[in-house]
Amino acid sequence: MSGSELARRLFVPAERWGWEYVDPAASPHPDRDRPPVWNEPSPPDIKAFQDDLANRMRRLPRVLIISTLMFLFGLSYFFDGGISFVAVAVAWAGFRVAQIVRIKGKIGKEKAEWQARRDTEWERYQSATVGWRTAVESHEALDRARREAALLFHPLAPRPTASRIDVFGGTRDGWASLLATVGSSALASGGGILLLDFSERGIGGGIAQLAAASGFPVTGNELPTDIGRLGLLHDIDPEDVAELLADAVDTLRRGGDDSTLRALDAEILETVATRLDPPLTFTRLAAGLRVLQGRDPEDGLDVLSPGERSAIVNRMDALGGSERIQDEIHYLRASLERLAGREEKATVATPQQWWPVHGLRVMATSSRDTSTSRKELTDRVLFQIVLHQLRRCRGEASRDILVVAGGDRMGLPALESMARHADNAGIRLVNLFEHLAEGTERLIGTGDSATLIMQLGNAKEAEAAAEFVGRGHKFVFSQITRQVGNSLTAGTSTSAGGSTTVSETEGRSGSRGKSGKSSGWNHSVSVSQSDFWQDTESLSVTDSRLDGATLQRVYEFSVEPMQIQRLPPTAFVLVDSALGDRRAALGDCNPGIILLPRVASTAHRAVASEKQELEAPLMLEPRPVPSGGSTHDAGYAHDAGGHEVEPVDPLQPWDPRNG
Secondary structure, three states: OOHHHHHHHHOOOOOOOEEEEOOOOOOOOOOOOOOOOOOOOOOOOOHHHHHHHHHHHHHHHHHHHHHHHHHHHHHHOHHHOOHHHHHHHHHHHHHHHHHHHHHHHHHHHHHHHHHHHHHHHHHHHHHHHHHHHHHHHHHHHHHHHHHHHOOOEEEEOOOOOOOEEEEEOOOHHHHHHHHHHHHHHHHHOOOOEEEEEOOOOOOOHHHHHHHHHOOOOEEEEEEOOOHHHHOOOOOOOHHHHHHHHHHHHHHHOOOOOOOHHHHHHHHHHHHHHOOOOOOOOHHHHHHHHHHHOOOOOHHHOOOOOHHHHHHHHHOHHHHOOOHHHHHHHHHHHHHHHHHHHHHOOOOOOOOOOOOOOOOEEEEEEOOOOOOHHHHHHHHHHHHHHHHHHHHHOOOOOOOOEEEEEOHHHHOHHHHHHHHHHHHHOOOEEEEEEOOOOHHHHOOOOOOOEEEEEOOOOOHHHHHHHHHHHOEEEEEEEEEEEEEEEEEEEEEEEEEEEEEEEEEEEEEEEEEEEOOEEEEEEEEEEEEEEEEEEEEEEEEEEEEEEEEEEEEEEEEEEOOOHHHHHOOOOOEEEEEEEEOOEEEEEEEEOOHHHHHOOOEOOOOOHHHHOOOOOOOOOOOOOOOOOOHHHOOOOOOOEEOOOOOEEOOOOOOOOOOHHHO
């Protein structure tokens, strides 16, 4: 797999700004934690039989003794009618024993029937347990297969009707990845991209390489180096040139409160521009301002014709010669000469065709070979020229995209004007703001726009971004209580006693027979004595613990500011609204994600409906990204076999002058 494979997969018509990681959450079986429970059957009610048996067993020895005595007595008088005693003794003992055997039989029968019922219930429980385990394991196996085959990354994009996308924060790698991702789909859908890069980050390198590898036309210019051969002012009316240059110079003043200076600049520039023959250039405008000052041509080279010089001189009296006017003419001339120096090095100037954009066009400004002040002036002039071209564009809705990177310093009025005229022209505007500062903060969420929030290191900016994402209700622990108790009770008791029983028996007896008369008496004394004693010790230990928790409903940030500060470079939070519904989603614009397995071609269902409410905080957890999560290696990934592949690096710095 090579860079061409990355380009092939990226360049598809479906719009995407990144990918949303959708965790295929496990779906446990509803009865997973509810296995069958064994309920021991109630034991048989045999207490009455047992009590009856116990009573009969307790009386059995006496019955046997009496029966034995009767049996022996019957044997002694067997021939004198004692046989009846033998029969009665045997029958009585047999009857009593038979009753005991019968009761034991009933008890045994009840126990056998209960055991049979228990065995049946146990088999039923075992069968239910096996069925439950089989159902749970089968469900988990199917769910595991579903999660292993589920698509993890789904395309994420703002709603198609959003005319402006504002991106706040981000690093060079993040912006380059975002452009590579969204730019590839925009070019594949038949649109063009004009990138104004004021950031000096070289963020257009990745999309330029990918577009070139896919056969799309790519042009690049670096200003102010290429300002001469672009002919930026050639097709603009002199009055419009005066206005846009006055606006550019006015935004360059820092903290200026005199609103009349801008009108004075426009009047001075219009005086010169309307008296010059086309085409207008920065060099010729600076020379005309030098004529207004009454100065000779610089280096003896005069780029103006005698008629042009004469027409400008004739207007000197109308402007007046006040010190303020002369200072402003000097300021304008010095400003334009910063651009004229670069313009003079060009041999041929080619007028630019702005709209529609064919392929990818990158216009980047740099202070690499010039001063910072010249670079800032170039930024503002280029911004105003593009804004003027948008005013002139009144075509139908197109697929073209205008990307302005680092336009934070252009001022809120200029940014709002750019957004308004881009919307009127049917061109989608993408603002890449380095900061969420005072000027750009007033722009966030306004109009028909969507917002992407990337890494914001500044704490105040991160807090403002979190406030914009919104707050939501959630329940948190507000109080946790625990009560622990312990008690120990020990006691000792001793009891003792005794009893003595005395019984005395006296009796007389006598008899008279043929042999005579006899008499006798008996006297007996019985004494019984008993003693008892008892020692009792008791020990009781009681432990108790009571845990309690209190939940409180709070209204907090859905995304904490610290989470925004710690976002990975290619991660972003998309905040979008449509028809009163507001959604926020976490995405990753790393283009190398497209080379991973399990990447979907359609948006996630919740995102596609554009109705995702912030009922719970966003979980900004790190998600799997190519090459172990390295953001600089955003173009690297692994194939299905786990081998690293190396496509074109979409984050490689790019020099526009090299095409």
